[in-house]
Amino acid sequence: MTQIEEAKKGNITPEMEETSRIENIDIQKILSGVAKGRIVIPKNVNRSIKPCAIGEGLTTKINANIGSSSEIEDLDYELEKALTAVKYGAHAIMDLSTGDNLNKIRKEILKNIDVPIGTVPIYEAAVNAKNKNKTVIDITEEDMFKIIENQAKEGVDFMTVHCGITKNTVDKLINSNRIMGVVSRGGAFLSAWIKHNDKENPFYKNYDYLLELAYEYDVTLSLGDGLRPGCLSDATDIPQIQELITLGELVKEARAADVQCMVEGPGHVPLDQIAANMKLQKTICDYAPFYVLGPIVTDLAPGYDHITSAIGGTVAAYSGANFLCYVTPAEHLAIPELEDVKEGVIASRIAAQAADVANGISSAWSKEKEMSIARRKFDWEKQFDLAFDSEKPRMRRDVCEMDDDMCSMCGEYCALRLTKDNF
Amino acid sequence: MTQIEEAKKGNITPEMEETSRIENIDIQKILSGVAKGRIVIPKNVNRSIKPCAIGEGLTTKINANIGSSSEIEDLDYELEKALTAVKYGAHAIMDLSTGDNLNKIRKEILKNIDVPIGTVPIYEAAVNAKNKNKTVIDITEEDMFKIIENQAKEGVDFMTVHCGITKNTVDKLINSNRIMGVVSRGGAFLSAWIKHNDKENPFYKNYDYLLELAYEYDVTLSLGDGLRPGCLSDATDIPQIQELITLGELVKEARAADVQCMVEGPGHVPLDQIAANMKLQKTICDYAPFYVLGPIVTDLAPGYDHITSAIGGTVAAYSGANFLCYVTPAEHLAIPELEDVKEGVIASRIAAQAADVANGISSAWSKEKEMSIARRKFDWEKQFDLAFDSEKPRMRRDVCEMDDDMCSMCGEYCALRLTKDNF
Numbered sequence: 001m002t003q004i005e006e007a008k009k010g011n012i013t014p015e016m017e018e019t020s021r022i023e024n025i026d027i028q029k030i031l032s033g034v035a036k037g038r039i040v041i042p043k044n045v046n047r048s049i050k051p052c053a054i055g056e057g058l059t060t061k062i063n064a065n066i067g068s069s070s071e072i073e074d075l076d077y078e079l080e081k082a083l084t085a086v087k088y089g090a091h092a093i094m095d096l097s098t099g100d101n102l103n104k105i106r107k108e109i110l111k112n113i114d115v116p117i118g119t120v121p122i123y124e125a126a127v128n129a130k131n132k133n134k135t136v137i138d139i140t141e142e143d144m145f146k147i148i149e150n151q152a153k154e155g156v157d158f159m160t161v162h163c164g165i166t167k168n169t170v171d172k173l174i175n176s177n178r179i180m181g182v183v184s185r186g187g188a189f190l191s192a193w194i195k196h197n198d199k200e201n202p203f204y205k206n207y208d209y210l211l212e213l214a215y216e217y218d219v220t221l222s223l224g225d226g227l228r229p230g231c232l233s234d235a236t237d238i239p240q241i242q243e244l245i246t247l248g249e250l251v252k253e254a255r256a257a258d259v260q261c262m263v264e265g266p267g268h269v270p271l272d273q274i275a276a277n278m279k280l281q282k283t284i285c286d287y288a289p290f291y292v293l294g295p296i297v298t299d300l301a302p303g304y305d306h307i308t309s310a311i312g313g314t315v316a317a318y319s320g321a322n323f324l325c326y327v328t329p330a331e332h333l334a335i336p337e338l339e340d341v342k343e344g345v346i347a348s349r350i351a352a353q354a355a356d357v358a359n360g361i362s363s364a365w366s367k368e369k370e371m372s373i374a375r376r377k378f379d380w381e382k383q384f385d386l387a388f389d390s391e392k393p394r395m396r397r398d399v400c401e402m403d404d405d406m407c408s409m410c411g412e413y414c415a416l417r418l419t420k421d422n423f
Numbered sequence: 424m425t426q427i428e429e430a431k432k433g434n435i436t437p438e439m440e441e442t443s444r445i446e447n448i449d450i451q452k453i454l455s456g457v458a459k460g461r462i463v464i465p466k467n468v469n470r471s472i473k474p475c476a477i478g479e480g481l482t483t484k485i486n487a488n489i490g491s492s493s494e495i496e497d498l499d500y501e502l503e504k505a506l507t508a509v510k511y512g513a514h515a516i517m518d519l520s521t522g523d524n525l526n527k528i529r530k531e532i533l534k535n536i537d538v539p540i541g542t543v544p545i546y547e548a549a550v551n552a553k554n555k556n557k558t559v560i561d562i563t564e565e566d567m568f569k570i571i572e573n574q575a576k577e578g579v580d581f582m583t584v585h586c587g588i589t590k591n592t593v594d595k596l597i598n599s600n601r602i603m604g605v606v607s608r609g610g611a612f613l614s615a616w617i618k619h620n621d622k623e624n625p626f627y628k629n630y631d632y633l634l635e636l637a638y639e640y641d642v643t644l645s646l647g648d649g650l651r652p653g654c655l656s657d658a659t660d661i662p663q664i665q666e667l668i669t670l671g672e673l674v675k676e677a678r679a680a681d682v683q684c685m686v687e688g689p690g691h692v693p694l695d696q697i698a699a700n701m702k703l704q705k706t707i708c709d710y711a712p713f714y715v716l717g718p719i720v721t722d723l724a725p726g727y728d729h730i731t732s733a734i735g736g737t738v739a740a741y742s743g744a745n746f747l748c749y750v751t752p753a754e755h756l757a758i759p760e761l762e763d764v765k766e767g768v769i770a771s772r773i774a775a776q777a778a779d780v781a782n783g784i785s786s787a788w789s790k791e792k793e794m795s796i797a798r799r800k801f802d803w804e805k806q807f808d809l810a811f812d813s814e815k816p817r818m819r820r821d822v823c824e825m826d827d828d829m830c831s832m833c834g835e836y837c838a839l840r841l842t843k844d845n846f
Contacts, residue, residue, distance in 0.1 A: 411493030
């Protein structure tokens with residue numbers, strides 16, 4: 001039985017219990033959230049991992065993408081990236097490998113990483129096609145579903161499936177005046193496939209079968225936003241919202257079939273449109289957990305997109321998003337290095353924490369208070385312990401060799417030092 | 424005559440003309456904004472610099488702090504920091520030096536940097552006191568004003584003066600349950616001075632004289648927020664707002680005396696309180712330009728406070744702030760290095776641009792569109808040209824040695840590459 005099925009029947013699973021304990025939330029709220037589909041607990045029946053619940057009323061979770069590309073493939077390095085991401089606080093990992101040995105990488109990640117693992121199965125189909133000297137438009141429907149079934153058996157906890165790109169949305173896309181067209185890889189594969197074959201999206205047409213497979217292994221479906229905007233000008237346009245409407249319908253079907261699902265969202269969005277996007281997703285998709293990629297709030301900072309997306313991610317999570325996909329400084333430029341992974345995870349943790357505080361989540365506030373008290377007391381070790389990254393601040397401080405009650409920034413004119421006994 | 428005096432008389436100055444040209448805004452709007460005090464153009468009568476207007480309807484400006492501390496002093500290095508900050512787009516520089524040779528550093532900065540230069544004159548008074556084996560509580564009122572007069576003569580364009588800390592606010596502070604007390608250095612000096620001497624703040628008591636000095640050299644006063652919160656828990660509390668009310672009164676007096684002024688703001692503020700803070704400042708201070716320090720939206724990321732403040736700064740500028748003081752990765756830890764200055768400036772530029780786009784400023788949108796078109800065309804050189812930092816993305820791309828129409832992130836499965844001829 002899936003988590004949602006159990007919850008609908010009023011059965012409390014160990015995963016729900018664990019969530020209640022971790023989040024310090026009444027178990028009845030967790031049960032009700034999972035039953036309604038407002039909370040998901042991605043965990044394949046074939047895997048034993050610590051559960052990570054995502055959704056309404058819970059702390060904001062973050063995902064880190066790792067994975068090879070057709071140009072760069074190194075199994076050990078990808079595994080190291082995943083371990084680094086988890087070390088710095090990623091709650092889930094997506095393996096987006098598209099190198100020739102992607103199956104091997106996925107198996108190693110599933111074996112060695114104890115957080116929920118997600119994939120985009122259409123990538124494997126694309127790589128298989130290429131290895132037969134074909135392209136994505138030649139992928140058969142059978143291949144698409146075989147890969148999903150196989151990955152589900154292996155234990156993948158959540159899968160991005162671009163079910164919302166239909167012939168209708170592809171037509172709307174062709175008639176739109178988007179600058180960037182399609183920037184989602186899965187979205188591009190399926191748009192090209194639909195256009196070339198003049199057929200309906202297999203994941204949409206055979207959605208019932210997809211739900212059967214997901215149900216069997218309790219794979220959480222992450223309904224992909226293949227038409228997310230790829231630049232600020234394209235944000236919140238007709239193709240994007242048309243796809244969202246389709247996703248809203250598919251959420252209902254998934255819940256009816258006792259399949260857990262979440263919905264993916266933009267992308268590149270100007271700050272003033274973020275709250276509206278979150279509200280729209282929540283109403284259209286009946287408060288399904290929302291998984292956002294960024295959003296990036298300016299395109300003028302290649303090399304710094306962990307910052308542009310931390311800004312968007314904070315406002316998104318404050319406005320309703322539940323799950324933030326990290327963006328690294330390498331975005332738009334290159335495959336991330338290990339240091340990029342660390343920077344990306346920390347930027348996302350900042351966004352999640354800032355949003356959780358703004359949303360009044362008490363565990364988030366407790367940590368802020370502890371940090372302030374440690375600062376007030378000049379308790380540097382405690383500050384480092386509480387920091388998302390203890391190494392960088394410790395290193396900076398070690399260089400200075402200062403007395404405890406100052407740092408080299410203000411030196412003896414430290415305001416705290418001057419006034420600590422007065423105010 | 425000061426800019427505001429000229430504007431009140433309906434006289435268009437060369438600085439207003441230049442602003443109108445740079446911002447592509449009707450000169451009458453600039454004239455009216457300066458006359459009302461909603462726009463300031465910080466430029467000492469003794470300096471010839473390119474003007475940088477700050478305020479309502481204009482693009483968001485950013486300031487970078489440089490300066491020695493009592494622990495680390497290196498004139499050449501501070502000058503290099505200032506040049507670096509300007510190179511990466513800082514619109515103004517504050518010299519916050521507190522080392523023994525602070526006068527020499529300030530003179531060099533004024534000589535070599537062609538953007539508005541700000542200072543906090545009370546720092547010089549504190550250093551002088553120390554050099555006479557005294558402390559800040561021993562500073563005489565005469566010294567405070569002599570230093571201001573001297574710096575104004577030298578050409579300082581804007582000065583932070585903590586006029587809003589009064590005996591009344593110090594009492595409120597003592598009775599508050601703040602965790603962090605006072606974290607502004609100038610605020611700490613004056614609070615300590617007021618408390619120890621049991622006298623009113625000289626900058627408040629003799630505000631008319633301060634205005635006379637500012638008027639003579641057209642120094643823009645930056646009314647400091649000495650009681651800004653130093654952690655999220657302390658945000659938007661009684662001492663902070665009491666000081667803001669006093670600043671609102673002082674804004675009116677400055678305008679009546681034909682002195683340009685802006686108001687400084689927090690600090691450390693949870694995301695959900697930022698918009699309210701901006702709105703409050705605008706109404707209390709009759710739409711004076713608002714200069715914010717951060718705000719930092721979580722304290723859990725020492726080493727990454729350029730990110731925590733870029734998040735707060737974006738939302739602040741979107742909600743009414745006009746001038747963002749950068750925060751570097753060294754904040755709370757050490758005096759910034761050159762690389763920190765660069766990172767801080769770029770993070771602030773991201774915040775300013777994201778806010779300007781969200782506020783519908785057309786020059787901000789034009790750059791976004793140019794960047795998107797360059798991306799769509801795989802025109803990498805154009806992308807680097809438009810980027811806030813061209814070096815980092817260029818370097819990342821050079822390492823990969825890719826064909827023009829892909830990068831190592833997605834390789835041959837690049838969505839844009841796949842769909843560019845289709846959509």
